[in-house]
Every structure is written in structure tokens, then in C-alpha cells.
Amino acid sequence: MANVYDILVERGYIKQLTHDNEIKELLEKDKVTFYIGFDPTADSLHVGHFIAMMFMAHMQRAGHRPIALIGGGTAMIGDPSGKTDMRKMMTEETIAHNVACIKKQMEKFIDFSDDKAIIVNNADWLLKLNYVEFIREIGVHFSVNKMLTAECFKQRLEKGLSFLEFNYMLMQGYDFLVLNQKYGCTMQLGGDDQWSNMLAGADLIRRKEQKQAYAMTCTLLTNSEGKKMGKTENGALWLDAEKTTPYEFYQYWRNVGDADVEKCLKLLTFVPMDEVRKLCALEGSAINEAKKVLAFEVTKLIHGEDEAKKAQQAAESLFGGGCDLSNVPTVEISKKDLELALIDILVNGKVLPSKGEGRRLIQQNGLSLNDVKVTEIGKTLTDEDFKDGYALVKRGKKNYHKIIIK
Structure with missing residues (x-):
């Protein structure tokens, strides 16, 4: 069986690591306990977390033990990494709710049965800390001069970095130490923006425990132009079906750029590499076959095979000239709602994030009703629009929703 290190390299996960040869040897010979941290800043993970969970899943499949650390404590502060502005503060109740939601999503990727993986919440130790003791025991090992050279702080120094956020690196370092002491965790994985932390x-483990600890970062999910993937007209591409429907999720991957298909198949699916290479050798319009495999496999991982099949059928019926629209996302309205403007109906039905976005779409000829461009901002629906029992709205080039009167 191939060393998981070789699998991770071949599929393009590894960006930076602390000890190249030592890590490769360790992953081949030992069963390693490692962790990845997730801050519960929302009640769902989004596509930006996807690579981290795949990273974990590959490691677990090779016999290593993941610890999913939910940052219930660090979320009380907010991670400045990759941010130009300070994060909003959240209440303990909001954080606890988000933690519970995230746990459910992780179980689709990671097997938590029989101690094969652990979920921990750093609130369990961070919120009990005595500040003076913490500064004496942990803070003494951190050089402010060195911290200020870290990329995550450099960006923020231009706008102003609060002392609250400056503590974040100490907290995350302390997490690794606690997990090392409690669970024998010797490796941290994470996005490349976490390298300094x-x-x-x-x-800190080397100084406090006189032990070797390791770190590996994975590449961030960016397109061929270097921009972060996972942004839609409605904001983030969420893993929660209530926030991003399985159909919208499927359509996002079905429509990725030709240059991004191979990277996404490698990082976001378990499709064997031989098949990935075959699919990505296709040229011209044939590359659509690779996109269909990508969209189906990614949707299956997040929403299950049934939802992936429904999304696939809905897409094929719309774009393949079929007529079965049963799986297209649907907005139900009452007869009274016909008095509302179409963009109000679409905002209420969470098809559009705001009225402003609706106005922008109409001005740019990006909104259609029953295949006719909508040109009036205040356009309302009439009974005539529901000749087939539904009105079909198209947003952009390929996002469809049905509106039905209940």
C-alpha cells in the first residue's frame, strides 16, 4: 500500500512541511495522531474547509488518527490570519450552536467510531485559563520580535492589530501542546495561511516537552487565476443544504473553469489518479465529461448519492433538452405574493442575497423569467407566467429555480 505521504504529494495537497524526510518516514512506519483546527464562525462549514477534511480523510484511511479541534475558545477572539479586518465577536451560545452543527457535517468524512477519530473543543481548556499563569508558563516562550515577522500579523499591522488578536498565536500554540500532552498528538495539519501559528x-512543544512535533500545510482552494474558489452570487458555497441547495452545489462544480477541473478532482474527490489523468486528458467540449464526474462526486460526498443523482438529473433535464424539472430547486409562494415584485419573491426565497443584487442582475440582463429577459426592476408575476404550473427563473447563465403557487 502506498505511503499516504506519496498520495498527498501526488494529489497536490502538501504546500509546506517542517521536516520532509522525517514526516515521510513517520507516516510510513507509525500510526500518527494529528489534528486540524476549525473555527466555528458559522453554523456550517463552507467549501474553504473542504480540502482540510479531505486531508484528514486520506490520513485516516491510511491508519492515522485525526483529532478535529473545534475552536470554541479561539472563536471568542478571532483568527487574524488572512484577514484585513478584525472578526466580529460571538456569544458563547452562538459558538456552542455552531460547534454542534459542524460536528454533524464532519461525520460525513471522518469515522469517529471506536476512538478512530476524536472531536475536541478548545473552549474546554482555554476558557478556564488563569491569565497570569498562562503568561508565565506559555507567553515566556514567545518572542514578540519573531511574532511580528509572521505573515498573519504583518497584514494587520497596517490597519492596526489589537492585543486580543495578538494572543491568537499563543492560544493556537497552546492547543497543540495540550493535544500533545493529552492524546499524544505529534502533528498539525491545516491551510497554508496557518503556517506561522x-x-x-x-x-512550544519542543521547548516545554523536549519532544519533536511536526506541521504540514495544504494548498488553499484557488482557481487558475489564484483567486479563492467557493464564492457564488449568494456568497459562500456552504456545505449545509439549507444554505446552498444540492442542485446549486452541483452546478457550481459542473461550471468550474476548464483549467481548474484536474486540481478539483485531485483535491476534492477520491477518484483514483489514473482515472483523473484520463478525464483531464480530454480536450475541447469533451472536458465536460470530467466536470460531470467532478460535480457528481463532490455532491455525493457532501449530500449523499441520492441528492447527487437528483441534482445531476435536474441539470441534464434543463441543459440536455429534457422536460423533467422535478429536482430543480423550488420556491413556494402564496397567491397573495403575486402582489410582490419578482426580486422581492426571490430575496424572500433565498434565491438572491439582496434586492440590490436583483437590481444589478436585471440591469446586466442576467435575470430571465420563462426564458424572457426581465427588464423592469418592479416586474411582478401574473397567472399567465404559470402556464405549466410553475414559473422558471434563470439567474446568470445556468442557475434555475422554479416558482410555484401553493
């Missing part, structure tokens, strides 16, 4: 944790 991860190095700080490994260094």
Missing part, C-alpha cells in the same frame, strides 16, 4: 505550536 503551526510553527509556533511545534516550537
Whole structure:
């Protein structure tokens, strides 16, 4: 069986690591306990977390033990990494709710039975800390000069970095130390924007425990132009079906750029590499076959095979000239709602994020009703629009919703 290190390299996960040869040897010979942290800033994970969960899943399949650390404590502060502005503060109740939602989503990727993986919440140790003790025991090992050279702080220094956020690196380093002491965790994985924090944790273990600890970062999900993937007209591409429907989720991957298909198949599916290479060798319009496989496999992972099949059928009926629209996302309205403007109906039905976005779409000829461009901002629906029992709205080039009167 191939060493998971080789699998991770071949599929393009690994961006930076602390000890190249040592990590490769360790993953081949030992069963490693490792962790990845997730901050519960929303009640759903989004596509930006997807690679991290796939990273974990590959490691677990090779016999290593994941710890999913939910940052219930660090979320009280907010991670400045990759941010130009300070994060909003959240209440303990909101964080607890978000933690519970995220746990359910992780179980689709990771097997938590029989201690094969662990979920922990750093609120369990961070919220009990005595500040003076913490600064004496942990803070003494951190050099402010060195911290200020970290990329995550450099960006923020231009706008102003609060002392609250400056503590984040100490907290994350302390997490690694606690997990090392309690569970024998010797490796941290995470996105490449966490590199400075991860190095700080490994260094803290070396100083406090006189033990070697390791870190590996994975590439962030960006397109061929270097922009983060997972943004839609409605904001983030969520893993929660209530926030992003399985159909919209499927359509996002079905429509990725030709240059991004191979990267997404490698990172976001378990499709064997031989098949990935065959699919991505296709040229011209044939590359659509690779996109269909990508969309189906990714949707299956997140929403299950049934929902993936429904999304696939809905897409094929719309774009393949079929007439079965049963699986197209549907907005139900009452007869009284016909008095409302179409964009109000679409905002209420969460098809559009705002009226402003609706106005912009109409001005740019990006909204159609029953295949006719909508040109009036205040356009309302009439009984005539429901000749087939529904009105079909198209947003952009390929996003369809049915409106039905209940």
C-alpha cells in the first residue's frame, strides 16, 4: 500500500512541511495522531474547509488518527490570519450552536467510531485559563520580535492589530501542546495561511516537552487565476443544504473553469489518479465529461448519492433538452405574493442575497423569467407566467429555480 505521504504529494495537497524526510518516514512506519483546527464562525462549514477534511480523510484511511479541534475558545477572539479586518465577536451560545452543527457535517468524512477519530473543543481548556499563569508558563516562550515577522500579523499591522488578536498565536500554540500532552498528538495539519501559528505550536512543544512535533500545510482552494474558489452570487458555497441547495452545489462544480477541473478532482474527490489523468486528458467540449464526474462526486460526498443523482438529473433535464424539472430547486409562494415584485419573491426565497443584487442582475440582463429577459426592476408575476404550473427563473447563465403557487 502506498505511503499516504506519496498520495498527498501526488494529489497536490502538501504546500509546506517542517521536516520532509522525517514526516515521510513517520507516516510510513507509525500510526500518527494529528489534528486540524476549525473555527466555528458559522453554523456550517463552507467549501474553504473542504480540502482540510479531505486531508484528514486520506490520513485516516491510511491508519492515522485525526483529532478535529473545534475552536470554541479561539472563536471568542478571532483568527487574524488572512484577514484585513478584525472578526466580529460571538456569544458563547452562538459558538456552542455552531460547534454542534459542524460536528454533524464532519461525520460525513471522518469515522469517529471506536476512538478512530476524536472531536475536541478548545473552549474546554482555554476558557478556564488563569491569565497570569498562562503568561508565565506559555507567553515566556514567545518572542514578540519573531511574532511580528509572521505573515498573519504583518497584514494587520497596517490597519492596526489589537492585543486580543495578538494572543491568537499563543492560544493556537497552546492547543497543540495540550493535544500533545493529552492524546499524544505529534502533528498539525491545516491551510497554508496557518503556517506561522503551526510553527509556533511545534516550537512550544519542543521547548516545554523536549519532544519533536511536526506541521504540514495544504494548498488553499484557488482557481487558475489564484483567486479563492467557493464564492457564488449568494456568497459562500456552504456545505449545509439549507444554505446552498444540492442542485446549486452541483452546478457550481459542473461550471468550474476548464483549467481548474484536474486540481478539483485531485483535491476534492477520491477518484483514483489514473482515472483523473484520463478525464483531464480530454480536450475541447469533451472536458465536460470530467466536470460531470467532478460535480457528481463532490455532491455525493457532501449530500449523499441520492441528492447527487437528483441534482445531476435536474441539470441534464434543463441543459440536455429534457422536460423533467422535478429536482430543480423550488420556491413556494402564496397567491397573495403575486402582489410582490419578482426580486422581492426571490430575496424572500433565498434565491438572491439582496434586492440590490436583483437590481444589478436585471440591469446586466442576467435575470430571465420563462426564458424572457426581465427588464423592469418592479416586474411582478401574473397567472399567465404559470402556464405549466410553475414559473422558471434563470439567474446568470445556468442557475434555475422554479416558482410555484401553493
